[in-house]
Amino acid sequence: MFYLGLMWEYFKNYAKSRMTYRADFWIEVVSDLTYQAMNLAVILIAFRHTPALGGWSEAEIVFVFGFFMVPYGIFSCFFDLWNFGERYIVKGEMDRVLTRPAHNLFQVMLENMYPPGLIGSFVGIAIMAVTARQMEMAFGWTDLVMLAVLTAGAVLVYFGLYTAITAIAFFTDAPTGILPLMYNLQSYGRYPVTIYNRTMRFVLTWLLPFAFVGVYPASFFLERSGPGDLRMALLTPVVGMVFTAIGLTVWNIGVKRYRGAGS
């Protein structure tokens, strides 16, 4: 409850500081929208040219992609920490965060909140709705509840993984190339894993479980799914919690090693 209140306060401050630069604000709104529209265009074009992939129909693939966009949007809204090492470790802004009575990771996340990221989630929901109608999928109350649960699980997967990776900044003083690498890898999760070879599938399922933010949970809703797919879908929240636990542990160990900037 306390943290929900804080989230709202930080959001208000985000909005206010955005609006102090009026011209900037509108330019950013336009550029955010353009960016999201471009993304969508790329997807649509890509799928036009691959009507079916490894036994998946176009509608199914687009549906998976739509699902993927929901947790990814939420994640990119609250976890815009690409410059964490530079800003908080090298410049020592972590000092200030650590002298305030709220969890430090939570504070850092809220300070870097990027609400336009959520646009992607809404687009994702729209894509799912359209493709679901194409496939004449039945959508009931349980599906809505499951959508929420699976989305939460997928967000946790993202959150855990990127928390752990961001925390690397506590252990090394030099920036590492691991973040861009991960960024590239995560995009593989939005396609059906069955199209990859075994090694890749294993990596995307158990090591860097990006398949759990896209194809596995999305398959819960697809007609084609067998019991094996359902099992993987229901595993999403579990994997999410496991990886969140790992991420937070690495983070907390990192904070203890934090050494501040300067002397």
Add this chain to the structure above:
Amino acid sequence: MFVMQPAIEVRDLRKTFKVQRNREGLAGAIRDLFRRQYVEVTAVKDISFTIPRGEICGYIGENGAGKSTTIKMLAGILVPTSGTVRVAGYVPWREREKFVRHIGVVFGQRSQLWWDIGVIESFHLLRKVYRVPAADFRRRLDELVERLKLGDLLHRPVRKLSLGQRMRCELAASLLHNPAILFLDEPTIGLDIVVKTEIREFLLQLNREHGTTILLTTHDLQDIEALCSRVIMLDDGRIIYDGGLDELKARWSRGREIRLQFGEPVGLERLERLTADLPGVRWQLGEGMSAVMRVPREVGMSEALARVVGSGVDIRDIKFAETSTDEIVREIYRSGSAAGAERLVGVT
């Protein structure tokens, strides 16, 4: 019986950093790629001190002496390598989130306010973060606004404030939750003398009225003179002096000086003869028919001066001076320890 716990208790506190050593040249850089060399640097070396509640304590030392590292350990930002710290009854780094509600922190070089929005917006957010009840917040804010004269500043964005205005806002921000202990790292750095004085007066008042314990690091010894009853001096990670400011002055001051400008050439012997019966009075000839008389505390100034004035020497000008804290501290730094400084000052 209720025994008052000290505000800050530090025992054998040590902090060691592992610092990467870069080898020279391109060949060195390539070797660094494969095997890095680390050097252990001990910033704080087993220091101990206790600060009772309600005290204003100055923490001084040259750059790199370990002041900031100590403060950061006390504020829960850094985890000590060894030793124990208790601040306001907490182990700072272990119970950080509960602990920090009882302290206020101002790092002079870094802002804790949101850059683009009005100061008051930052205050409201801090109120939520610290969970200060609305009524308490109102009362506290009114008091701080009046004391620090923030009235006109509250609705301006921080980026449009001058350094002095910003510093006053920073102080207010760190006190909104009425902390029992306030840590200030270089609170007056870069400020003009008027703002410095205002901030000092504010801190004194805060200490008097709310009993706030204050620990401040500074390079400006006037801060220390204006505020602190106690000084802890640090050199190379070790405490070289811990005690009252008056005591520091009394023990290491060269005493008082009378500077005399004569209208005629006067020999050293003649001057020394004038004060021969006053123990400890020393003379030194300056340029252009001037001289300095050093007068120890045991000898009255008027008595010392009377010897010279009454002797018929042609005196054009008289100036009084006292060894400033600045000079004392510089002397102590130069000799490396307070004990050494005593010896050194004794010789001159």
